[in-house]
Amino acid sequence: MSQVTIVLVGAGLRGMTYARHALATGAGRVVAVAEPDPRRRARAAEEFGVPRERVYADWREVVAAGTPADACVIATQDRSHTEPAVALADLGYHILLEKPMATSEDEAVAIADAARRNGILLAVCHVLRYTPYTRLLRRLLADGRIGRLVSVQHLEPVGWWHHAHSFVRGNWRRQDTSAPMLLTKSCHDIDWLVHLFGDTPRKVGSFGGLTHFRPEDAPPGAADRCLDCPVEPDCPYSAKRLYLGCLGDPEQEFWPLSAVTDEHTEAGVLDALRDGPYGRCVYACDNDVVDHQVVSMEFASGATCSFTMSAFTPMEQRRTRLLGTHGFIDGDGSTLRLVDFRDGSEETIDTRTSATGSPGPSSEDGHGGGDEALTDAFLGAVATGDASLLLSDAAESLASHRVVWAAERARVTGTVVEVDVLDHAPTAEAVRSAVGGPGRPAPRSSP
16 A cells, blocks of 8 residues: 655644654655644654655645645644635545534535545544444444444533633633534534434534633632632642643643643743733633533434533543443443343443454543544545545535534524534545546645
8 A cells, every 4th residue: 555645734733643643654654734833833844854845834835836745634723624625625635634624514515515526535533433442332233232222321521621721721712713612522422423323313402501611700819820829729720730730741741731832841831821821710711612511412213312511520531321222331432331131131341452352542542542543544545545444524524513503503592403414515425436536636646
């Protein structure tokens, strides 16, 4: 299988994760980098050995240069997905696109249409579909181990400190600069639930809001910044405790600390907290996204699903209970407990161990191994032209995103919303038949 050449558009945490795995396996090679932040740009170019003439400050420079490559990874900020995705699809690049697909339905449709008319592979990074845990769970359902699936209860425990980092102080704190939290954080989960049911729901309802991270909830005497605050030592959301506690741990220095500062020293952290957004009191930020939300779904089969997203939890693996006519399954992202009503038997399966008995991905790997498996599948599909290696395409991603937008409309309006899954995007079969077929731009290979 030939090595896939890649343009990295966005050299932040997510983009670097995919690019590093491609390099580590030898299946891909980064031949150009487009990143507006000069330090990130220089670091990525050095790490991947990208020549100076192919290091760009903006994706538009990639388009103008006609940089030769087979594929691109687009991992820009959420509101900056559409323009590069459409432009690069029109140049014939296959695209690995970080979730969410886009922050509005019209823009997501535009991306899907660009993929269709150019006959390119477009995979949104719904990495939860690719974990060994999900693959086994889908197989158990398909084999009828719990009969017909009737109801699902699913929890995404965001984590108190993670929520404070990303959705109160961080880039995803406001709807007008990012998007609703259900889209930015939990389109993963809605897509995963659609994947389990093999269908999109016909109706959704939703409740939730911002209930805690507000000025009126600040403890008496709280200051606007953690470094100046007399109550900081007893606050669960202390930025000082969180970010100084990352020092010395390579994984935590990569994330979340690298979002705060590139200077991984005590002095560097304190300087960043003194003036930067991550040093603000969580009760004195300009955040407006929800800190908890519940989504209820009804499918055409009559099956139902409830999804809960909450900041007020540890940060841990998702937890799911699947209730069927002949049994139920409890899952925690790593293990599955299956109880059969017919004979009372109970089985516990550890999905971190493969069928051969060798260790598989752990919960500490990127999304339980999903980051790596998605990258492998995308590179394999590009190298071979076999789109069936991908577990979703533009049409499927657009459909699951529409469930998210319907749920958010339901929350805001206090109504039950019927889901519109009109197919403005290509079907999976149409994309697969188009790849490599007539009318597709010639593959772009790097010298």
